[in-house]
Amino acid sequence: MLEFHKTKPSGTYCTILGTEATRTQSLEYGCIVENKETHEVLHYVEKPETYISTTINCGIYLFSPAIFKPLETIFKKNLEENYNFDLNTPSKEIIRLEQDILIPLAGTSKLFVYDTTRFWSQIKSSGAAIYANRHYLAIFQDTHPERLAKNGKGKPTIIGDVSIDPTADVHPSAVLGPNVTIGKHVTVGEGVRVRESIILEGATLQDHCCILYSVIGWNSSVGVWTRVEGTPNDPNPNKPFAKLATMPTFTNDGKLNPSITVIGSNVQIPSEVVIINSIVLPDKSLSGSYKNQIIL
Amino acid sequence: MKALILVGGYGTRLRPLTLSCAKPLVEFGNKPMLLHQLEALVDLGVKISMSLETEPLGTAGPLALAKDYLMQDNEPFFVLNSDIICDFPFKEMVKFHKHHGKEGTIVVTKVDEPSKYGVVVYDYENGRIQKFVEKPQEYVSNKINAGMYIFNSSILQRIPDPSAKIGNNCRIGPNVTIGPNVVIEDGVCIKRCTILNGAHIRSHSWLDSCIIGWKCVVGRWVRMENVSVLGEDVSVKDELYINGGRILPHKSISDSVPEPQIIM
Incomplete structure (x- = not known):
């Protein structure tokens, strides 16, 4: 994954580990549409209602330090949008990786997916x-x-x-x-x-x-x-x-x-x-x- | 000659004396019953040794237990119930036994009320026994078993060896019947079951309230309960759970039966 990331143009923010799922099961994960040649992420959607792609997000990311610039921008934007004068409700000092980062970065040539065919599973039940x-x-x-x-x-x-x-x-x-x-x-x-x-x-x-x-x-x-x-x-x-x-x-x-x-x-x-x-x-x-x- | 005295039983009918003392040791004429017998045997030149049952074996079991000792020579041997008293006609018994030349002799004695006893019906000319009748309601004979016998050592071959085999570290019972030629391997627990002829129960299985049919094979770590019944020649694979399964003959079971059902 690291070697793959290093081959990508400078200014690349992130590589996501991806794997293949069945059409039905892909709906329970983050779905990635990629350029099959460059592996650039063209589109990202979290748990879609209809089928988008069988390439899913494994939950493992490799970031370049350059990511802190867009993070800062998003953080400030979230703060502004959620600003209020009510001291009892805390303002939203949060960044959601999928919604705030991955979805906007898709299609910008700065987000890539590295596909694995090796063993991968989520641990959600006993x-x-x-x-x-x-x-x-x-x-x-x-x-x-x-x-x-x-x-x-x-x-x-x-x-x-x-x-x-x-x-x-x-x-x-x-x-x-x-x-x-x-x-x-x-x-x-x-x-x-x-x-x-x-x-x-x-x-x-x-x-x-x-x-x-x-x-x-x-x-x-x-x-x-x-x-x-x-x-x-x-x-x-x-x-x-x-x-x-x-x-x-x-x-x-x-x-x-x-x-x-x-x-x-x-x-x-x-x-x-x-x-x-x-x-x-x-x-x-x-x-x-x-x-x-x-x-x- | 050799002799076997059958000492055992609980002596319930000789209470309260037998609450303090084993029945053969109760004294008559200042000698225990057993000693009267032993002295009569010693007069005949019989040597004395002892074998101990760890559990009650019935009346023929002790013969099998003393088999090696009694088989040492081809001489006939005496068998005596320990609870009889008489003047021990041993010499006459030997003479009679050698005269007819057959495998065994039982001493009979005459009683007034044969309906209270098991009687012996035999030919008056040669003494050959025809049958035994337990507590006859109609008169057939007034002779009963007197509890003294002479047998040729060949009689010991007529006592069947127990054919069922049970491994180590098993827990069998309560209320379990194990049939002939059954094999129970190590570490098996069986409760309230009947295991029929030729069945084979493999290691570490647990059976409660089941009937295992003829020639069945129950695999290792199998759990069977809740009135499961295996027909003839059924095989149950390792590690299965059979709960109330009724399984028809000659089936091979390779999946658990978690709820009661009939497998055709």
Whole structure:
């Protein structure tokens, strides 16, 4: 991105990181129309009602210091327009990047887009945590292979990408992966199964429990033979450029949309129960099984 | 010769004495019942050793437990209930047993009211047993099992080995029946279930209130509950959740059944 920005004419204010989305999903993002040869931004619109472009704003910007000149102009203009004598309402000392900067700069040859085809996702819902975990672990294969657990004698069985903190205590009969992160000082008991999940610092997974598509919060405990299971909400793999959809928490008839199960910090889950598609707030001590519930 | 004395039971009918003392140790003629038997056996030249059951095994279980010891030679051996008293006609028993040359001999005794007992019906000429009748309402015989036996060591091969196999760190019960040839792997928890002949439950699964049909395979980390019933030869893949699923024979289940339903 930096090299791309350096090749642009002096006086260029900004390069936006852009990526490709589907026509439908592009409506939920900032949409960029670019000159395909020069990558100059010709038009910018934030969350349009109708289709504009499948190139979307990734939320990463590279500015030249020259940007402070237009910023100053905009800031003063905003102040003037919103000036009032009422001391109780503060004047608007704000600049909105998209509306005040990007939209006016589009089509001025001073704003460019650098397109990436690499992994990019927004983290807007808890379900995204599992998706992000999976992609970061995949990146470790190239960048930090030493962070990924390997199979070996006297070690737990590892399937696919798994990261285990060195301070975690994992029983050799446990089976972990794919796409599992085990945090600091986590205890994983005998015959435990964890798949597509994140186990945060200090959590305890007791013998024979099974954790699927879930996040287990800091210092929480899961009892023996208990099942904690969520529902993945991955982008449609058959659609090119599909992004993780942001599902509303509730359906139209007021039911919780199935999502990954998230257990807050310091929660006690008893033995032999099942927790499915639920969200448990911190410091709860559960007494039984729960399905599709938010436990406040 | 060898002898096996079946010592055990709770002795409830000999209360209150058995509240203080095990039944075979209650004294008659200043000697415990057991000692009367042991002395009669020692007179015959029988040597004494002991094997301990860790749990009640029924009346034939101790024979299997002492199998290796009793099989050391091909000699017949005595088996005695510990709660009988008599003048122990051991020499006559040996003579009778060797004379007919068959696998076992049971001593019978005559009673006045055979309807209170399990009676033995046999040929008067040669003593061959025809049948056992428990508490007969119509008279069939007035001879009952006297609790003394001689068996050839070959009888031990007739006691079936338990065919079900159960792994380590399992928790089985309450109210669980495990059928013949069932395999339960390590770390399985089963409550209120019937597991039928030849079924295989893999590691770390949890089953409550289910019937697992003949030859089924339940994968690892499977949770089954709420009266789930698997027909014959059903396989359930690893890590699934079956809640009240009724699954017809020969199906292979690869997705969870989160709400009660019939899978055809």
